[in-house]
Amino acid sequence: MRLAAHARFPGGVAVPRSLPIEERLATTAAALSDRDIPAVYDALFVYAGVEVRAGVMARTAAGFVVVEARSLNSVGEEHELDVAAVAWVAAQAGVKIAGARILHFDRDYVRGAELDADALFVEWNVPLRDFSADLSMLKATAREPEEPNVAVGQHCRHPRVCPWLERCAPPAGLWSVTQLPAAGRLLHVLAELAVDDVRGIPTSVRMNPSQQHAVWSLLNNREYIGQALLPALRSVCFPIRFVDFEAAQPAVPRWPDTTPLEQIPTQWSMHVQHEGGQVEHFEFLHREDSDPRRPFVESLVAAVGGEGSIVVYGGSEAATLRRLRDRLPEFGFDLDAVVTRMVDLLPIVRDHYYHPALRGSFSMKALLPAVCPELNYDDLRLKGGEMAARAWLRMVAPATPHAERKELGAALLNYCARDTLAMLRVRERLLAGAGG
Ligand code: SF4
Known part of the structure; x- marks a missing residue:
């Protein structure tokens, strides 16, 4: 991202981030004053105790334009404030500023x-x-002997999650209405009624079915199992193929026919459960620094065969295959056939099941410890999709040592396999609980 931005302002001089602050300031000043240098990368400025780094200072006839590259598809007010603050500090430090851009x-x-x-x-x-005025206010606040008494609210999560959130807002108790699923609108209603405890929700308050199931489950301190859970879980054909994908999301497109921040599938895992109970496992991981999409599709289409349901958790697998169908139209028929066979376990769980330990979330990371506590992600090196995405990019980077590549490859395979085994075990456990 940085290099791509620098390429847009060629011929510039970089201020090494590894230097001590005083040297970075001196290098910045020298580069800015040299009229033969068209741009300065990573320039450092300090004013009144505030230190900022400017991605690119682009020289123009009217002064310098502060340019910051952001890994975004659109710009919000918070991004504008960031860059305006850099430009302001640079101006206070004595630089003639002609503008600021993202x-x-x-x-x-x-x-x-x-x-x-x-x-x-x-x-x-x-x-x-x-x-x-903002700086004066911040400094005055910092001088106060006591921290300001500010209630936790939307400002703690938007535009970014505050690093102090756990300190200011300890985890909500089991009975908190904030622990109900998808509770945004409901929370407003309950706040107006001054109700913060599930046990105090009036019967007149309207809730959606999964919220009603959650309340029932909490009040009775046991799982809610709807009557429709069993037929929904049985609405699959053997052999049942539990499938999960992982993807990388390079900010700058790395391969032809890809877009910025596009999710590129890099691996899949599939646990296959046969009617007699036998389980097999298959997997694919693209290990090269090359476009993974074609080998991903070829291996997946071959592995899923032509029969049996393909069970997924959430809509991302189907969305991935629809994108691939557009990019690789020669596989359109095969990919459509895979999507047609998909059965999404997530809405089945959400609509017909609840466990008090879910705490309002139906993610597999919440469901697995509630339903199958003996199976979890604790022993894995990778614990989430974002970690896996970063691990894949590191694994294929040419500079990564061979031994680390092997370790990352093993970690990626283990992580994806755990997701599909989790689906299989969760379905088995729910079937048993529903009397199947
Ligand atoms: S979590 Fe952060 S933003 Fe929210 S009240 Fe605490 S310090 Fe302020």
């Missing part, structure tokens, strides 16, 4: 054989503003 991705950009750094980005002009 480079963000053009969501319509599709990479050709070569990366086009000009077409990849869109420039967004950021209004300059004066932060003097």
Whole structure:
């Protein structure tokens, strides 16, 4: 991302981030004052105790334009404030500022054989503003002997999750209405009624079915199992194939016919359960620094065969295959056939089951310890999809040592396999609980 942004302002001088602050300041000042240098990368400025780093200082006849590249498809107010603050500090430090811009991705950009750094980005002009009053207010607050008494609210999560959130908002208790599923609108209603405990919800309050199941489950301190759970779980054909994908999401498109921040599938896992109970496991992991999509599709289509249900958890697998169908139309028929055979376990669970330990979440990470406590993710090196995405990019990076590549490959295979085994075990356990 940084390099792609630098390529847009060629011929610049970088201020090494590894230098001590004083040297970075001196290097910045020297580069800015040299009229033969068209741009300065990673320039450092300090004013009144505030330190900022500017991604690119682009020289123009009217002064310098602060340019920050952001791994985004669109710009929000919080991003504008970030860049305006950098420009303001640089101006207070004595630099003539002609403007500020954010480079963000053009969501319509599709990479050709070569990366086009000009077409990849869109420039967004950021209004300059004066932060003097904000800085005075922050410094006055910091001087106070006591921390300000501010209630936890939306500002703690948006635009970013505050790093102090766990301290300010300890985990909600079991009976808290915040632990109900998808409770956003319901919480407003309950707040107006001053109800914060599940046991105090009036019968007149309207809740959706999964919220009603959750309340029933909490009040009775046991699982809710709806009558329709058993037939829904049985609505599959053997052999049942439990399938999960993992994907990487390179910010800058790495391969032709990909877009910025596109999710590129890199591996799949499949546990197959036969009618007699026998279980087999199959998997695929693309280990090269090359476009994984074609080998991913070829291996998947061959592995799922032509019969049996394909059980997934959530809609991302179907969405991935629909995207691949558009990119690899020669596989369109096969991919449509795979999507047609998919059965999503998530809405079945959400609509017909609840466990007090779910705490409002139907994610597999919440469901597995509630339903199959003996099977969890604790022993795995990778514990989530984002970690897996980063691990794949590291695994295929040319500079990664061979031994680490092997370790990362094993960790990725273990993680994806756990997801599909989890689905299989959860379905078995729910079937048993529903009398199947
Ligand atoms: S979590 Fe962060 S934003 Fe929210 S009240 Fe605490 S310190 Fe302020």
